[in-house]
Amino acid sequence: MRHEFRKEMSLLEDTLAMLAKQAATAMERAAASLKDANLALAESVIDADHQIDFLEQNVDEMAVSLLARQAPVAGDLRTVVSAMRLAATLERMGDLARHVAYIARGRFPQTAAEGPTYELLISMADEAASVGKMVAKLVETQDLSLAxxxxxxxEILDNFHRRSFEIVLDENHPLTRQEVVDVVLLGRFLERYGDHAVSVARRMVFLVTGLNTEHESVPGTEEEMLG
Amino acid sequence: MRHEFRKEMSLLEDTLAMLAKQAATAMERAAASLKDANLALAESVIDADHQIDFLEQNVDEMAVSLLARQAPVAGDLRTVVSAMRLAATLERMGDLARHVAYIARGRFPQTAAEGPTYELLISMADEAASVGKMVAKLVETQDLSLAxxxxxxxEILDNFHRRSFEIVLDENHPLTRQEVVDVVLLGRFLERYGDHAVSVARRMVFLVTGLNTEHESVPGTEEEMLG
Structure with a gap:
C-alpha cells in the first residue's frame, strides 16, 4: 500500500513535469512561428494544445483519486493540492502560447508587425519562451533557485509590455489598426504568460518548503498602464 | 465530530457564495463606473479587490484544512476540491472587474469611448455584470437551471466581442489610439469574465451532480478573431 502510494505520487509529479515541458515547448514554438511567419510551426502549437489539456485532466484525476483513496497528509497533501493548482496554471500558459500562434497564423505570409515594433514583439516572445523553459526545469528539478x-x-517582460504600450499610444508611430490590435493582444498574452510563470514559481516554493507566498499578488502592469 | 464536519462544510460553501457575490458586485460597479465615468465607484472596485483575494485565501485554507483533518470522500470531497477551483476562478473574475475599473478611472473625467463604440462597450459591460449576478445566484442556490x-x-458576450473587433479593425471608423487600446482590452476583459462564468457554471454542475464537463473547452473567440 505504502509502496503503491509513493509510486502514484511519483507518477503525479512526472505528469506535472511533462505538462510544464509542453507549456514551455508551446511558447518556444509560438515565438519562433511569430518570428519567421512559420505557418506549420504555428499550426503545430495549435494542434498540440489538446495534449496539454489532456495532461491537466490527468493530473486532476490522479490528484482527486489520491485524495479519495489515500487521504495524504502534511507534505504529501501539499504536493497533491499544489499539483492541481499548478496544472491549471500550466494549462493556461499553454492556452496563451496557442493565442500567440493564432496571431502568427492569421498574419501569414506576413509577420505580425514590422521594424522596431516587430523587434520588440519578437524579443518579448523570446523572453516568454525563456521563462517557460525555466518553469519546466523548476517543476522537474524542484530547484528553488530557478523560482x-x-x-x-x-520585470523584463513587464518592461517590454510598457514599451509596447508606448508604441501603440504614440499617434505618430505609423501602425495599421490590425498592428495596434496585435501589439496590444500579444503584449497582454506574453505578459500574462510571465505572470503565470511567477505564480508557478511561488507554488513550487510552497510545494517544496510549505512556505506560502502564493496569495501575494503577482505585480501585474495593469494598474500602471490602464489606470 | 460529524456535526463539526458539517458545520465546516457549510462555512466553506457560505464563504464561496460570498466570494461569488463580491465578484458580481465588482463587475456591476465597474460597469456603472465605465458608463458614468464615476471615479468614486471605480476606486471602490479597485479598493475592494483585496477582500475578494482574502475570501479566496479563506476558501483555500478551509479546503486544505478539511482535507488534512477530515479526509472527506465522495460528494464531500467533490465539494472541497470544487470549492478550491471555483475560488480561483471567482478571484480571477474579480481581477477582471478591477481591470475594467482601472480603465474607467484612467479616462476620468471622460468616458472610455464615444458614440456607438461607447454604446457597445456599455452594453457589453452590462451583460458581464448580468452574468456575474447569475453566477453569484448559482453558487448560492446551486440551482442548475442558472448554469x-x-x-x-x-454567445451574447462573444457577439459583442466580435462587434468590437469589427469596429477597431475598420480604418474608416475614427478612433484615437487610446480608444483602440481600450476597446481591445475591455473587449478581452469582459469576454474573459464571461468565459470564467461558463467555467463556474460547469464546475457547479460537477459539484452538484458529479458529472464532469469541466474539461470541455469553453468556446472562446480567440481562434476566430486572431487567426
Whole structure:
C-alpha cells in the first residue's frame, strides 16, 4: 500500500513535469512561428494544445483519486493540492502560447508587425519562451533557485509590455489598426504568460518548503498602464 | 465530530457564495463606473479587490484544512476540491472587474469611448455584470437551471466581442489610439469574465451532480478573431 502510494505520487509529479515541458515547448514554438511567419510551426502549437489539456485532466484525476483513496497528509497533501493548482496554471500558459500562434497564423505570409515594433514583439516572445523553459526545469528539478530567477526576471517582460504600450499610444508611430490590435493582444498574452510563470514559481516554493507566498499578488502592469 | 464536519462544510460553501457575490458586485460597479465615468465607484472596485483575494485565501485554507483533518470522500470531497477551483476562478473574475475599473478611472473625467463604440462597450459591460449576478445566484442556490442559462448566454458576450473587433479593425471608423487600446482590452476583459462564468457554471454542475464537463473547452473567440 505504502509502496503503491509513493509510486502514484511519483507518477503525479512526472505528469506535472511533462505538462510544464509542453507549456514551455508551446511558447518556444509560438515565438519562433511569430518570428519567421512559420505557418506549420504555428499550426503545430495549435494542434498540440489538446495534449496539454489532456495532461491537466490527468493530473486532476490522479490528484482527486489520491485524495479519495489515500487521504495524504502534511507534505504529501501539499504536493497533491499544489499539483492541481499548478496544472491549471500550466494549462493556461499553454492556452496563451496557442493565442500567440493564432496571431502568427492569421498574419501569414506576413509577420505580425514590422521594424522596431516587430523587434520588440519578437524579443518579448523570446523572453516568454525563456521563462517557460525555466518553469519546466523548476517543476522537474524542484530547484528553488530557478523560482527566484523567474520572479526576478518578470520585470523584463513587464518592461517590454510598457514599451509596447508606448508604441501603440504614440499617434505618430505609423501602425495599421490590425498592428495596434496585435501589439496590444500579444503584449497582454506574453505578459500574462510571465505572470503565470511567477505564480508557478511561488507554488513550487510552497510545494517544496510549505512556505506560502502564493496569495501575494503577482505585480501585474495593469494598474500602471490602464489606470 | 460529524456535526463539526458539517458545520465546516457549510462555512466553506457560505464563504464561496460570498466570494461569488463580491465578484458580481465588482463587475456591476465597474460597469456603472465605465458608463458614468464615476471615479468614486471605480476606486471602490479597485479598493475592494483585496477582500475578494482574502475570501479566496479563506476558501483555500478551509479546503486544505478539511482535507488534512477530515479526509472527506465522495460528494464531500467533490465539494472541497470544487470549492478550491471555483475560488480561483471567482478571484480571477474579480481581477477582471478591477481591470475594467482601472480603465474607467484612467479616462476620468471622460468616458472610455464615444458614440456607438461607447454604446457597445456599455452594453457589453452590462451583460458581464448580468452574468456575474447569475453566477453569484448559482453558487448560492446551486440551482442548475442558472448554469444552463449562463452557458447559453455566453454567445451574447462573444457577439459583442466580435462587434468590437469589427469596429477597431475598420480604418474608416475614427478612433484615437487610446480608444483602440481600450476597446481591445475591455473587449478581452469582459469576454474573459464571461468565459470564467461558463467555467463556474460547469464546475457547479460537477459539484452538484458529479458529472464532469469541466474539461470541455469553453468556446472562446480567440481562434476566430486572431487567426
Amino acid at each position: 527566484r530567477e523567474i520572479e526576478e526576471n518578470d | 444552463r442559462e449562463i452557458e447559453e448566454n455566453d
